[in-house]
Amino acid sequence: MSDTEKSRRRGRPRRFDPDEAVATAQQLFHARGYDAVSVADVTEALGINPPSFYAAFGNKAGLYARILDHYAKTGAIPLTDLLRHDRPVADCLAAGLEAAARYYAADPKATGCLVLEGTRCNDPEARSAAIAYNVAAEEVIRDYIAARYPEEAGRLTDFVSSTMSGLSAKARHGHSLDQLLATARLAGLAIKQVLAASDPL
Amino acid sequence: MSDTEKSRRRGRPRRFDPDEAVATAQQLFHARGYDAVSVADVTEALGINPPSFYAAFGNKAGLYARILDHYAKTGAIPLTDLLRHDRPVADCLAAGLEAAARYYAADPKATGCLVLEGTRCNDPEARSAAIAYNVAAEEVIRDYIAARYPEEAGRLTDFVSSTMSGLSAKARHGHSLDQLLATARLAGLAIKQVLAASDPL
DNA sequence: AAATTATTATAGCGATGACTACATTAATAG
């Protein structure tokens, strides 16, 4: 019952809400990419000064870690919902790729996947944070496939992950939702073909 | 018969060979990416001082333009050789994707495609130069498909291009040659399935 | 030999990056 939301702590109160700041900064990072957003860009967008930023988030990568967490909860593909154990694996993987197409094109100002794009930035700390989220997502996919097609889990996970990287890249290069969907569906064809030839457990 | 190779021009002679410099710098840019390589990195690797660099190449993007040209001639996938008009389109596209897997994993110190990775850098001049090469390659693929399957050229080109982006990304993330080849072959399955259902001209 | 020309080496410019020292302000605690 401890008041976590607006605890009246000692000291001068914050003039900004860190959670709102994370949401605002998330748009910036998603739109331009980690490297292209400076701390000055963030502080300007938030209407705060650098010391307030560093007091709240530690450093640029610290803010990015919070953004990744927020993105995983609100902006990322709901993989665990899409990959259903009561439906054909191939259908769900194909649905996951189609969802990727839709998510990556949803906001024309912030195309692609925040995590996948983050894995390619030039800051080691931010990059490994993004990679950790990417690896976790791949493990969800691999475990899902392996439950019924253990022999195919490796290469299918690689294929799905690679396709998602391609979709994110092409979304960033301006491919339309229709183009991305067509690509996702072609990839889905390959998945169905492989799993149709394999016996599930 | 004009001596182009070592023309005895006026003025103090160069202490370095710009063509060798391009080859050396190409490795740097391919290994680390455009943004992560500074002019100071290049001049140090070449053993020259900044003024010599700028006299020879104009600026960082100028060097990169020469590198892209050199890469297209020596390091890139020989698309025009692979996409043969005397063989099935699906086979050749699949062969192109397999070639991409091999090229992108060929040098463990410089994985992925120099051009595709360059299209994601943060320098507008360098980025649009790389994009131009990428677009040109896509047009080669589109024209090749359209000669026999005009209705499928659009989405198949998108799919192939997207797959190559995914392969390049995954190569950069440490996927092995075998993993990349498996992904390329799965993508090839989808292509064959589509073209088997379509009547060629 | 003198003039011309192009490249060299030294040294540094201005802008921008992430980040911080310091004094001030605004709240709570005693």
Place this chain on the structure above:
DNA sequence: CTATTAATGTAGTCATCGCTATAATAATTT
């Protein structure tokens, strides 16, 4: 009211970025 605490705003630091002014050097041209 005073002390304490934690935020704030001002004004930077230091490193690195791409790039260049300047003068010396080494070749050809006349």
